[in-house]
Each structure stands twice: as structure tokens, then as C-alpha cells.
Amino acid sequence: MRKIYIFDTTLRDGEQSPGVNLNTQEKVEIALQLEKLGVDRIEAGFPAASPGDLAAVNAVARAVKNATIIGLSRSRTQDIDAVREALKGAEDPCIHLFLATSPIHRQHKLRMSKEQVLETAEAAIRYAKQFFSKIEFSPEDAGRTELDFLCEVTEMAIRAGATVVNIPDTVGYMTPVEFGNIFKTLREKVPGIEKIQLSAHCHDDLGMATANALAAIENGAEQIEGTINGIGERAGNTAIEEVALALETRFNYYQAKTTLNLKEIARTSRLVSKLTGMPVPGNKAIVGANAFAHESGIHQDGMLKEKSTYEIISPETIGLVESKLVLGKHSGRHAFREKLIDLGYELDDEALNEAFAKFKDLADKKKQVSDEDIRALLEEKLVDT
Numbered sequence: 001m002r003k004i005y006i007f008d009t010t011l012r013d014g015e016q017s018p019g020v021n022l023n024t025q026e027k028v029e030i031a032l033q034l035e036k037l038g039v040d041r042i043e044a045g046f047p048a049a050s051p052g053d054l055a056a057v058n059a060v061a062r063a064v065k066n067a068t069i070i071g072l073s074r075s076r077t078q079d080i081d082a083v084r085e086a087l088k089g090a091e092d093p094c095i096h097l098f099l100a101t102s103p104i105h106r107q108h109k110l111r112m113s114k115e116q117v118l119e120t121a122e123a124a125i126r127y128a129k130q131f132f133s134k135i136e137f138s139p140e141d142a143g144r145t146e147l148d149f150l151c152e153v154t155e156m157a158i159r160a161g162a163t164v165v166n167i168p169d170t171v172g173y174m175t176p177v178e179f180g181n182i183f184k185t186l187r188e189k190v191p192g193i194e195k196i197q198l199s200a201h202c203h204d205d206l207g208m209a210t211a212n213a214l215a216a217i218e219n220g221a222e223q224i225e226g227t228i229n230g231i232g233e234r235a236g237n238t239a240i241e242e243v244a245l246a247l248e249t250r251f252n253y254y255q256a257k258t259t260l261n262l263k264e265i266a267r268t269s270r271l272v273s274k275l276t277g278m279p280v281p282g283n284k285a286i287v288g289a290n291a292f293a294h295e296s297g298i299h300q301d302g303m304l305k306e307k308s309t310y311e312i313i314s315p316e317t318i319g320l321v322e323s324k325l326v327l328g329k330h331s332g333r334h335a336f337r338e339k340l341i342d343l344g345y346e347l348d349d350e351a352l353n354e355a356f357a358k359f360k361d362l363a364d365k366k367k368q369v370s371d372e373d374i375r376a377l378l379e380e381k382l383v384d385t
């Protein structure tokens, strides 16, 4: 089986969501749940950002035993030293260095030439190599970097000692075909590419983060970076649960899998939502409240006959108990009767017809009809007769 490594950055890029600020205890709680979920790598924070973040990364590094712990660093010695400090006590430490490579960033942000970018990144990787055996290097804004320069940067990073080269679509600008082509080109053109792992890091500004990550896998990426619930800077990052379930559900197509313990997905999603204060939209793929809920009568009838008619993933796969048939104005007689049986009512055909008509009247007035509403409707009916 081709394994896809999962690099979780909920505690770093996820924490960069506007309004999110996790304290040390919250970071450790999420990291321990990510360990249960079975992610391979956890980016715990950006130690040079603040003394509090350095302390939090250190607490995560000491608490987690079964995942590589990573600290982010700009390509400068002070940041690298902060990561060294933060990762003291980690079983399996790794530093994540980055430097922007796109013309827009070179010209306006860094004011550096291509040569200066190459020199600065190489010096940082070589400095870090004295202290870390695992080094990931990210050419920030790789998506908008000239492809031949990206090949040059990748070759330099391999020579200098990087063990993973991560390709970020920092601003979520890529389409799947374009993004996949970057991986194909790097695999074909960069000498020594087989010595390192290639990784994809996508943002969701155009809603393509998951599609782009999957395109990267199709073209040779071995690691996917993302966050739980897809939280992150601006529109967020690739949602890890989406990639894992896409690979699981469409294994025949991708021929690749993560080694995540999928049954921990729902629990992890709820914890991240609670501690970050970021609600999960109801229609969010995999973890939204409606992802396994069915309202229309036609769908409910199909589900009651055979679940695969309208469900491509079973809720149990991600640790939920069962799918929900939600009663509303689109629901049909079949689901209504099943609900009555669940609630302990057995009605003959005539009584059922009458109750169903009353239910439809009520459903026209309410967005959703609860068990309590149905009981009230039935009790009223039983008193009437």
C-alpha cells in the first residue's frame, strides 16, 4: 500500500485563523487527541513568534510520544535557535524552515534576488542541519514561483540537507491540474528528488485546497499538510479529514491511504471546534452536522431500503453512531412511520394517514420537526380519538 503521511498544522497554521488563540493546556489537549487520531507529524507552533508559543511547543514536544513534533522557523538563526529550545525533550523533533520564492514575494516582501533567496535558504538549512536530522523546507508561495526556479530551489534544499520539501500554495491560487503539474515536473527534473519526501500544503481561497492536495498525491506527493476542520489563515487549509476520507472511499482510484485511526475523526473535530471557538458549518464535508443527515422523502426512503443509495461513507467510519433521518417538509411517509415505531407508536393505516397529514401541516410551519413535536402531535391525536 502506498502510504500518505499526514502533517497536521492545526496548532500552527490553524491557530493563525483570525480570532483563534490556544493556550498551552489547549495545545497539549489537541496534540494528544491528534496522537490518538494517528497523525504522523504535528506542527505545534512557531516558537520565535512569542515566548508563550515557545513554551506551548515545548509542552507538546514533551507530552506527545508517537508523532514527529515540528516547530516552524523563518530562514534565520534566531528562529532556528528558538525551535531548538522549544523542541528539547521531543522524541522525534523536526524543524520546518521556509522562505518565499515567488517573484511577488521576492520583489515586494523580501527585496531579494533569486541568488539571495537561494543563498539565504541554503545557509539556514545548513545551520539547522547541525542540530536536526529531520528538516522540512518550504518555498513559500511555491504555486506562483517560476517552475524552473522552483526546481533550482528544490535541488539546493536537497543538497543542503532537507529531508522533506513542502510545496505551499500559500494563497490558494492553484487549480488541481496546475498544482499536480508542479509535482510531476519536480519528480522528472530535480536530481536527487528520490532522496526526500515531497509534501503539499494548500490553502482554500478558491475552495480547491482538498482537490489540489489530491492532485499532488496523484503526481507523487507523499505528505499532505492540513488542519482539522480545514481551519487556518484566511479561508483555511486543506481539511485533513477530507483527504483521509477521499483516499479511504476512493481507494480504487488513488491506490493510496493514510494510516489515520478514522474513528477518532468526529471526536477530534469536536474538540478542535470547542477549543478554537470555530463552529463547524452544518454542510461541511465529513464532519458537518448534516454530513450524515437526510431530509427528503425520496432520500429517506432509499436510506431505509439500502444505505448505499445515498451514503458513500458510513457515519460509523468516523466514529459517529448512525445517520440521521431529519423530519421536515420534504420527508415522506416511510421515514415518518419508522420514526413513530422508534418512538413506540404503532398506528393502523387510517390513523397513520391522519397523523401524517398533521405532520405535514406542522412541517410547513417549522424548519425541522423534533421527536417532542411528534409526540405532542400523536398524544393530541390519541386524546382526540
Ligand code: KIV
Binding pocket: 013, 098, 138, 140, 141, 168, 169, 170, 171, 201, 203
Ligand atoms: O502557507 C504557507 O506558505 C505556509 C508556510 C509557512 C508553509 O504556511
Ligand code: ZN
Binding pocket: 013, 168, 170, 201, 203, 233, 237
Ligand atoms: Zn499555510
